[in-house]
Amino acid sequence: MGETRKRNCFVKWISSGKVNKRLCIVTFMFFPLLLLLVFTYIPFFKMFQFSFYDMKYIGSREFVGFENYINVFKRDDCFRALALCGYYIVASFIQLGLALYFASVLSFKVKGGGIFKGLMFFPFLVCGIAVGFVFKFFYTRGFVLDTVLQWIGFELDNLPYWLRDSSINNASLAASSIWRYMGQNMVLFIGAIMSVDSSLYEAAAIDGATGWHKFRYIIFPSIKTIIVLNMILSITGSLSVFEPPYVITGGSFGTSTYFVIMNKLAHENQKVGLASAMAIVLLLIILLATAAQKLGFKYFFGDGEEEAIRTRRKREKARREQA
Amino acid sequence: MNINTKAKVKRGIWNIFKYFTLILGAFISVLPLVSCVITAFKTEEEYASTNVMQLPSSWLYFDNFIQAFKQANMGLAFRNSILIMVVVLFGSILTGAMLAYVLNRFKFPGNGLIRNAFLFASLLPGIAMQVSVYQIMYSLHLINSLPGYMILMMGTDVISIYIFIQFFENISVALDESAIMDGCTYFGVFFRILLPLLKPAIVTVMILKGVGVYNEYYTANLYLQDKNKFVTVATSLFKFTGPLGNQYNYICAGVIITMLPALIVFIACQKQIYSGLTQGAVKG
Structure with missing residues (x-):
């Protein structure tokens, strides 16, 4: 008897509002937070720790202070590899431009619009390693790209080796990245354009606005935020670019980006300390770049409801001049 | 009259452009893949003797596909991939939805902190993190372990949490409150009332995360090194990097086999994929 009453008490206590709420919070958050801790934050702090050691994954380690960091800047193959990200930044801006163009075209009635959209988007769904094979094949001497270029009148002898010639191969790799991600950007932009109140377009049409006017005065201002956000993402993404060289050339012929080198140092050469230092350095650069861009973003476009600092300054200046 | 024709000419030129x-954009998008399809149907002699863009003599020559399927052990790969996807999707959707429920419905100290912790985690580049994650997986004896890899992949990503939070925001809290009044527990509210309502968001996350898990090759290659046992569809393609590196009739066939499921899902769920991407990006 006593037992059951006790249990009843317990059940009551457990399902009473406050306790139940707390229990729910704790149990529901336990697993996701555990995963976050084990696979993100502990590795993050470990990486920080590793960066001060000369070590492999197994075996003894030796504390070396800042030597790894000094090496990151001293070695020929580490910090200088960041220069390659220039190619990918340019490519990602071309990609955003193309995506914006196709998105504005496809947001209005176009014959076969759905098919065009689908065909341009599909590359995004192809597995990274498959993309690697497809483009190795695509760029091979005398294969797909060369054949198509010959159709439109180029001579094979005048064409470069797309993946070997170090004056062009980074551009080839960056182009494959445009191929893969342009459609995804386009779909994002279409989504943003569609969320614009359609009565605006109707009103504009009554006023006799042309397509260009519609783009310039309705579409562009209303999706400005998402464009700028994507620009920020593409710069940080370009700093940490990894996939195209990793899957297509394996980093040979001078296409090793910063992360390809880091990956090689960590998993092939087992220089875990140096690789960790590289990761921390790039992470700091990315955080700085993100913060700087966020500030710049606030300066030009404002933050949510707040107006942009630049416009406010302008207005204040104008007021002062009036007075 | 004159102005009218001028406008018409202008519109005509714009239309042509x-x-x-x-068409050019679509052509460039499909060209690399189409050339792959063409090559996959060629016999070895045909591949060696004809130009890559020349159509194959027969569209019914499936030997390359059979060979690729066998060589890369794709039967096992598909079985592993499906198993991984089922477990990972189930786990990450359940935990993601639970986390979103707690973060959206309850005010408690640390709520904002946890949101920010997830946001900051998304800033850390994944490839770099693997340097030390590898060490942790190693010390937990989770290298070459299917469950270990599944747990790693379950690590809740910000985008799905945001999709769920957004969805919860649109479900009235009054619904929860009335259920609580009727004596339902907070667990009951989540499992009996909210989870069934969450179906559209679940489908979205399932597709997005599913494509991601299916295509994941880097971590799969790193943590499932024993290719005889733990090959996945994505890593099965690594088989073609070694001595088979220039037998493109097989490679292309293999690539197409791995691409087919994604293509089928894409054709079947285009709308959800588009809207899922847009939803995930607006907040994330």
């Missing part, structure tokens, strides 16, 4: 660019 528009369709020209669309």
Whole structure:
């Protein structure tokens, strides 16, 4: 008897509002937070720790202070590899431009619009390693790209080796990245354009606005935020670019980006300390770049409801001049 | 009259330009894949003797596909991939939805902190993190372990949490409150009332995360090194990097086999994929 009453008490206590709420919070958050801790934050702090050691994954380690960091800047193959990200930044801006163009075209009635959209988007769904094979094949001497270029009148002898010639191969790799991600950007932009109140377009049409006017005065201002956000993402993404060289050339012929080198140092050469230092350095650069861009973003476009600092300054200046 | 014709000419030129660019864009998007399809249907002699863009003599030559399927052990790969996807999707959707429920419905100290912790985690580049994650997986004896890899992949990503939070925001809290009044527990509210309502968001996350898990090759290659046992569809393609590196008739066939499921899902769920991407990006 006593037992059951006790249990009843317990059940009551457990399902009473406050306790139940707390229990729910704790149990529901336990697993996701555990995963976050084990696979993100502990590795993050470990990486920080590793960066001060000369070590492999197994075996003894030796504390070396800042030597790894000094090496990151001293070695020929580490910090200088960041220069390659220039190619990918340019490519990602071309990609955003193309995506914006196709998105504005496809947001209005176009014959076969759905098919065009689908065909341009599909590359995004192809597995990274498959993309690697497809483009190795695509760029091979005398294969797909060369054949198509010959159709439109180029001579094979005048064409470069797309993946070997170090004056062009980074551009080839960056182009494959445009191929893969342009459609995804386009779909994002279409989504943003569609969320614009359609009565605006109707009103504009009554006023006799042309397509260009519609783009310039309705579409562009209303999706400005998402464009700028994507620009920020593409710069940080370009700093940490990894996939195209990793899957297509394996980093040979001078296409090793910063992360390809880091990956090689960590998993092939087992220089875990140096690789960790590289990761921390790039992470700091990315955080700085993100913060700087966020500030710049606030300066030009404002933050949510707040107006942009630049416009406010302008207005204040104008007021002062009036007075 | 004159102005009218001028406008018409202008519109005509714009239309021609528009369709020209669309066709060009679509052509470039499919060209690498189509060339792959063409090559996959060629016999070895044909592949060696004809130009890559020349159509194959027969579209019914499936030997390359059979060979690729066998060589890369794709039967096992598909079985592993499906198993991984089922477990990972189930786990990450359940935990993601639970976390979103707690973060959206309850005010408690640390709520904002946890949201920010997830946001900051998304800033850390994944490839770099693997340097030390590898060490942790190693010390937990989770290298070459299917459950270990599944747990790693379950690590809740910000985008799905945001999709769920957004969805919860649109479900009235009054619904929870009335259920609580009727004596339902907070667990009951989540499992009996909210989870069934969450179906559209679940489908979205399932597709997005599913494509991601299916295509994941870097971590799969790193943590499932024993390719005889733990090959996945994505890593099965690594088989073609070694001595088979230039037998493109097989490679292309293999690539197409791995691409087919994604293509089928894409054709079947285009709308959800588009809207899922847009939803995930607006907040994330």
